[in-house]
Amino acid sequence: MNTPSFNIAAVERDTGLSKDVLRMWERRYGFPTPERDGNGERLYPAEQVERLRQIKRLMDQGHRPGKLIAAPEGELSALAPRRPRPAPAECQINDRAGLEELLTLIRQHDANGYTQALQQRLVRLGLQSFVLDIVAPLTQQVGEAWEDGRFAVFEEHLFTELTKRVLRQAIATLPPGSGSPRVLLTSLPDEQHILGLLMLEALLALEGAECIPLGTQMPLLEISRAASAHRADIVALSFSVAFPLRQIPALLQQLRGALPDAVELWVGGSGVSRLTPPPGVLRFAGLEAGVEALAGWRQQ
Amino acid sequence: MNTPSFNIAAVERDTGLSKDVLRMWERRYGFPTPERDGNGERLYPAEQVERLRQIKRLMDQGHRPGKLIAAPEGELSALAPRRPRPAPAECQINDRAGLEELLTLIRQHDANGYTQALQQRLVRLGLQSFVLDIVAPLTQQVGEAWEDGRFAVFEEHLFTELTKRVLRQAIATLPPGSGSPRVLLTSLPDEQHILGLLMLEALLALEGAECIPLGTQMPLLEISRAASAHRADIVALSFSVAFPLRQIPALLQQLRGALPDAVELWVGGSGVSRLTPPPGVLRFAGLEAGVEALAGWRQQ
DNA sequence: CTCCGTGTTTTGTCCTGGACAAACCAGAAC
DNA sequence: GTTCTGGTTTGTCCAGGACAAAACACGGAG
Numbered sequence: 001m002n003t004p005s006f007n008i009a010a011v012e013r014d015t016g017l018s019k020d021v022l023r024m025w026e027r028r029y030g031f032p033t034p035e036r037d038g039n040g041e042r043l044y045p046a047e048q049v050e051r052l053r054q055i056k057r058l059m060d061q062g063h064r065p066g067k068l069i070a071a072p073e074g075e076l077s078a079l080a081p082r083r084p085r086p087a088p089a090e091c092q093i094n095d096r097a098g099l100e101e102l103l104t105l106i107r108q109h110d111a112n113g114y115t116q117a118l119q120q121r122l123v124r125l126g127l128q129s130f131v132l133d134i135v136a137p138l139t140q141q142v143g144e145a146w147e148d149g150r151f152a153v154f155e156e157h158l159f160t161e162l163t164k165r166v167l168r169q170a171i172a173t174l175p176p177g178s179g180s181p182r183v184l185l186t187s188l189p190d191e192q193h194i195l196g197l198l199m200l201e202a203l204l205a206l207e208g209a210e211c212i213p214l215g216t217q218m219p220l221l222e223i224s225r226a227a228s229a230h231r232a233d234i235v236a237l238s239f240s241v242a243f244p245l246r247q248i249p250a251l252l253q254q255l256r257g258a259l260p261d262a263v264e265l266w267v268g269g270s271g272v273s274r275l276t277p278p279p280g281v282l283r284f285a286g287l288e289a290g291v292e293a294l295a296g297w298r299q300q
Numbered sequence: 301m302n303t304p305s306f307n308i309a310a311v312e313r314d315t316g317l318s319k320d321v322l323r324m325w326e327r328r329y330g331f332p333t334p335e336r337d338g339n340g341e342r343l344y345p346a347e348q349v350e351r352l353r354q355i356k357r358l359m360d361q362g363h364r365p366g367k368l369i370a371a372p373e374g375e376l377s378a379l380a381p382r383r384p385r386p387a388p389a390e391c392q393i394n395d396r397a398g399l400e401e402l403l404t405l406i407r408q409h410d411a412n413g414y415t416q417a418l419q420q421r422l423v424r425l426g427l428q429s430f431v432l433d434i435v436a437p438l439t440q441q442v443g444e445a446w447e448d449g450r451f452a453v454f455e456e457h458l459f460t461e462l463t464k465r466v467l468r469q470a471i472a473t474l475p476p477g478s479g480s481p482r483v484l485l486t487s488l489p490d491e492q493h494i495l496g497l498l499m500l501e502a503l504l505a506l507e508g509a510e511c512i513p514l515g516t517q518m519p520l521l522e523i524s525r526a527a528s529a530h531r532a533d534i535v536a537l538s539f540s541v542a543f544p545l546r547q548i549p550a551l552l553q554q555l556r557g558a559l560p561d562a563v564e565l566w567v568g569g570s571g572v573s574r575l576t577p578p579p580g581v582l583r584f585a586g587l588e589a590g591v592e593a594l595a596g597w598r599q600q
Numbered sequence: 601c602t603c604c605g606t607g608t609t610t611t612g613t614c615c616t617g618g619a620c621a622a623a624c625c626a627g628a629a630c
Numbered sequence: 631g632t633t634c635t636g637g638t639t640t641g642t643c644c645a646g647g648a649c650a651a652a653a654c655a656c657g658g659a660g
């Protein structure tokens with residue numbers, strides 16, 4: 001009981017590494033080294049689960065598992081991010097101190113303080129600037145801090161949950177959309193990050209678009225159904241870095257085929273930044289691109 | 301392109317049936333019958349994916365796969381729910397017509413109308429009655445309608461997303477908690493339903509508890525970390541019917557062991573209704589039980 | 601020196617077929 | 631009618647093999 005053991009399903013849930021991968025690593029690299037219960041089934045000690053989570057984190061940062069598993073112990077935080085940070089200098093410096101202040105509140109687990117500070121900035125800046133200059137860079141900073149291990153999982157969750165609330169609240173105060181265009185916002189199964197979609201929704205709603213937020217994890221076939229039921233003009237999807245890159249092109253192609261030609265398909269998020277979208281799919285590099293695309297759609 | 305095919309990973313994502321189960325059904329029951337690509341890998345036609353989703357839905361309702369797969373075609377909606385509906389008569393009749401009105405708005409995909417109707421009821425009834433008499437029965441109705449196939453997936457998602465917004469907005473208008481007790485609200489990985497947690501949060505916040513919402517899908521080891529970082533007095537978890545029942549006792553026992561003895565562990569949701577909680581874990585049958593438990597905690 | 605093509609290594613996913621335990625059901629005994 | 635018990639159903643796990651896509655390393659051309 002003092003050293004609780006995880007079966008392979010629990011490890012998959014907690015680390016995000018599939019059972020196949022866990023078994024394969026054991027076969028190939030000799031790690032992890034789970035014990036077996038009376039039935040011959042793997043039992044992972046908690047410390048190995050912890051190490052697996054660390055390895056997964058560094059892998060998401062661009063490291064390769066072979067090296068990570070071979071590295072003995074001093075690889076803790078000694079490893080720098082391998083993937084070039086997307087424009088670390090381009091980040092708005094005009095409020096770097098303010099961002100740091102918000103991050104500090106999260107680090108101190110001061111939920112009320114963080115919410116208040118956020119709402120204060122929202123009122124001061126207005127929604128558009130709030131999204132572009134505060135929430136967007138803040139999200140990126142948190143993502144980087146999480147990748148570096150400077151943020152715990154639960155701190156990232158707290159940040160996400162509180163920020164979502166402020167954003168949704170701001171969106172709710174906007175007047176209803178003009179009815180055109182009708183934009184359906186969602187993400188595919190296995191993609192649960194929604195902050196990017198919320199930011200886009202805020203910007204589009206500001207421009208008078210009619211946003212239909214469907215939450216995350218919408219099965220492929222349901223999206224086309226929802227699009228016709230809601231008479232959507234545009235379907236907007238978001239992909240985070242965590243989404244398995246290899247599957248995206250096929251999924252987009254399938255969805256594109258299932259949607260009527262008149263419905264535009266927009267994709268965005270850091271998960272598609274290194275991707276050439278299939279024909280008929282528009283990829284956005286950033287939030288501003290979404291607003292520009294809306295203006296473009298209206299000109300048609 | 302007209303009949304897009306799904307590989308086994310896509311089917312797993314869209315149906316929620318694991319790869320193991322999909323292969324096993326094929327071996328045992330002769331269904332599904334995917335084709336193979338040049339590489340010998342399974343390719344599921346869209347119609348079989350649709351049927352698999354239907355089967356999964358009926359299974360969640362208590363039917364058994366062997367019977368469902370044997371049934372030829374007329375099993376569409378001919379099957380009644382096998383699990384006894386939890387107190388269909390006990391449901392508050394005082395506003396049944398009002399509930400039906402809200403459901404109709406969702407069925408008509410009238411997002412703005414639904415939100416307005418909801419907010420109107422919130423103002424009229426006050427938060428407590430709104431949660432207990434509107435949102436809770438409404439959620440149950442939607443769940444049943446979804447199980448029966450009267451609601452599409454995207455309609456259920458729209459309902460969830462819009463209702464979440466109204467609830468969160470209501471919570472945001474409450475004054476900050478009194479600081480005691482500090483309640484940490486979250487769910488385990490693979491459990492993404494959050495409406496129940498939000499309802500509980502609203503009720504507890506009304507009573508002056510300090511709620512720390514961490515969102516869903518918190519890894520086991522992170523929960524105990526978060527509990528100590530936030531100096532929580534209580535950890536509240538929610539389980540929906542979709543959560544694999546067999547894994548719950550072991551998970552709760554592990555978490556109970558990882559938490560300090562002074563921290564109470566509360567669990568609720570329809571997923572634990574047919575479960576005897578391990579020692580040291582309090583199970584709640586309904587939302588009211590949570591409020592009573594809060595009063596009890598304060599008396600200690 | 602940088603950029604681009606090509607061969608090699610790494611890595612994840614999929615496959616088959618077997619085993620077993622937990623959940624479920626049905627019929628017997630009380 | 632209720633409780634116990636044995637058989638059946640069903641999901642998950644295991645081992646080991648195969649292969650393709652991605653990542654890398656290297657050499658040549660601009």
